[in-house]
Structure formats: C-alpha cells, structure tokens
Amino acid sequence: MNRVLAERPLEGAASENDPALRASRARQRRGRWLAHGILLLGVLIFALPIWITLVGSSHDVNTIGRGEVPLWFGSHAIDNYIAAWERGGSAVRNTRAVPAGTMLWNSAVMATLIAAGKIAISILSAYAVVFFSFPGRMAFFWMIFITLMLPVEVRIIPTFQVVVDLNLTDSMAGLVIPVIASATATLLFRQFFLTIPDEYVEAAKIDGAGPLRFFWDVVLPLSRTNIAALFVILFIYGWNQYLWPLLIITDTSLETVVVGLSKMIGRGDAQNEWNAIMATAILALLPPVAVVILMQRWFVKGLTETEK
Structure with a gap:
C-alpha cells in the first residue's frame, strides 16, 4: 500500500504532461481571451460616443462647427458647463434657451x-x-x-x-x-x-x-x-x-x-x-x-x- 501511495504523485505529475490535457487547457485559455476580447470590443463600441461627447464638451464652438472630432480634452470645459448650466448655452442662436x-x-x-x-x-x-x-x-x-x-x-x-x-x-x-x-x-x-x-x-x-x-x-x-x-x-x-x-x-x-x-x-x-x-x-x-x-x-x- 505504501508503494501505491508513493506512486500517486508520479501519476499526477505524469497527467500534467499529458498532451490532451495541455491542449484542453490551451483551448480554455483561448476561449477566455476570446470572450474577454468580445466584451472589451462591446465596451469600446458603447463607450466611444460618450467619450466623444465628453471631449467635445470641453472645446469651443468653432472647433466642433468645423466638423473636427477631437479625441482629447480642450481648454473650454469650465466655460461650456457654466454656460449650459446657467443659460442653456451662449443663447446666441436661441434667445429662449432654458438653463x-x-x-x-x-x-x-x-x-x-x-x-x-x-x-x-x-x-x-x-x-x-x-x-x-x-x-x-x-x-x-x-x-x-x-x-x-x-x-x-x-x-x-x-x-x-x-x-x-x-x-x-x-x-x-x-x-x-x-x-x-x-x-x-x-x-x-x-x-x-x-x-x-x-x-x-x-x-x-x-x-x-x-x-x-x-x-x-x-x-x-x-x-x-x-x-x-x-x-x-x-x-x-x-x-x-x-x-x-x-x-x-x-x-x-x-x-x-x-x-x-x-x-x-x-x-x-x-x-x-x-x-x-x-x-x-x-x-x-x-x-x-x-x-x-x-x-x-x-x-x-x-x-x-x-x-x-
């Protein structure tokens, strides 16, 4: 019985080197990477419009008006948010803008x-x-x-x-x-x-x-x-x-x-x-x-x- 118990770790070690087991684990890892990649792609697709809106709210009206799509923040964020909060914008176009x-x-x-x-x-x-x-x-x-x-x-x-x-x-x-x-x-x-x-x-x-x-x-x-x-x-x-x-x-x-x-x-x-x-x-x-x-x-x- 002692000999059998002593041989069990060797059997476990041998199973670690089993090609079928390694292939199965590799497939599992690929599956996890694929699932995480799909989830990350979905997050990027849904988050990109929000990011563009957030970045665009920090630029002046001329930058957006020229059709540019900036991907990083500008220097007018505080002015834009204050104008939107207090006046609903600069109110040049719409004099009845609601704050x-x-x-x-x-x-x-x-x-x-x-x-x-x-x-x-x-x-x-x-x-x-x-x-x-x-x-x-x-x-x-x-x-x-x-x-x-x-x-x-x-x-x-x-x-x-x-x-x-x-x-x-x-x-x-x-x-x-x-x-x-x-x-x-x-x-x-x-x-x-x-x-x-x-x-x-x-x-x-x-x-x-x-x-x-x-x-x-x-x-x-x-x-x-x-x-x-x-x-x-x-x-x-x-x-x-x-x-x-x-x-x-x-x-x-x-x-x-x-x-x-x-x-x-x-x-x-x-x-x-x-x-x-x-x-x-x-x-x-x-x-x-x-x-x-x-x-x-x-x-x-x-x-x-x-x-x-």
Whole structure:
C-alpha cells in the first residue's frame, strides 16, 4: 500500500504532461481571451460616443462647427458647463434657451415622483389582490395586466384629453399623474407576494395584527430589495420620458432635459452650439448614473435574491 501511495504523485505529475490535457487547457485559455476580447470590443463600441461627447464638451464652438472630432480634452470645459448650466448655452442662436440646471431639476422631480408613485400604487394593488378575498379579485388583476398590451400611442390621445379637461397642462401634476400607474410593477409585486408563506399571515392574525400592520411590519420589509430594484428601473423610465412632456408642457420653466436637448439642436441652416449641447448631454447622464451606482447593491440583490 505504501508503494501505491508513493506512486500517486508520479501519476499526477505524469497527467500534467499529458498532451490532451495541455491542449484542453490551451483551448480554455483561448476561449477566455476570446470572450474577454468580445466584451472589451462591446465596451469600446458603447463607450466611444460618450467619450466623444465628453471631449467635445470641453472645446469651443468653432472647433466642433468645423466638423473636427477631437479625441482629447480642450481648454473650454469650465466655460461650456457654466454656460449650459446657467443659460442653456451662449443663447446666441436661441434667445429662449432654458438653463440646464432648470431642466435637470424638472427631470429629477418628475422621475422621482413617477418612480415613487408607481411603486406605491403597485405594491398596494398587488397586496390587495394577493392577501384580500373579494368578488372579482382576479378580474381586476387581469384588467390591470391587459393594459400591458396597449402601447402608449394608443392611450396618449384620450389621456391628453382628460388632462386638458382637468386643467393639468403645464404642471408637474400633469407630467406625473397620467403615467404613475404601472401594470408591470403590480405583476412583479404580486408574484413576489405569492412566495410569502401562509404561516406569516396566520402568525400575524394570532398576534392580533390587522391588514395595515401586517403590510407595514412584514410585507414591506420583505419587499425592500424588490422596491430598490424597481426604483432604479422606474427612475430611469421617468427620466427618459420624451413624448408625454413634449405634448403636455409649453411652459419652458417646466421643460425636461430630454425634451430640452432635442430643442437645442437647430433645424435647417441654424448653427448648433454643439459644445453646449454636449455639455448638457453629459449633465443629463449624471443623475441616472448616480442612482444606478448608489443603489447597485440593492438593485442586483433585488433581481437575484430568491430565498425570502
């Protein structure tokens, strides 16, 4: 037996020199290099436009106007960002330019209210559908679910008419309330609530907890990661809203940054101030990126956590 044990390392050493094993490891290394190369190429393709925008925001208007595409920073970054933040550019071409600071504030308020409102309404409606028994419960749920099949363009004309009749145009309420409901979030919360054990409900009843107490002390804490994940998605959804703010807002003091960017690009022979446009675009990227970075841990946990 001692001789057999002594020979085992030799067998392992021999296996290290096996040509088939070396070939397999070489194929694995090539596969890893290929995968990393493809990922790096994808990152470069997606990052290059952002890099050009960031670099272009640091040059003067004449450099961009000549059609040059600089790949390194210029010396006008501070002036361009100050002009975009305070005046929406130099305002030579457009005397009604809206400051980027105002547009960013409007977009941040709108996106936050939309995300918070969608989560609040969806979690309450899903809680009612799962934990309450009333006639037509599933019928109401399917009515909510069917709205996923209706594109925004189908609903936008009647929604606009309702907002006009309620005198909500040119107001933050008109921007937020019509898009505050979310069938997708309701469906996701419902599916999560179905995984909560019935023993929790029975224990709450024994302790004398009512529906609101059970929701606040049990359901809401269990839903924190889901709420965080949905908040990131819904905040970006609200931030990127274009069609509805373009339709409902004519007051420039309520203009959002996505709409404002499109208006900064002139039509016809108008000269575009690309340095200010690029500076505003970079500023428009910062709030969504900050939300994703700050809530990344909760976002990933909410999407991947399965054990409750």
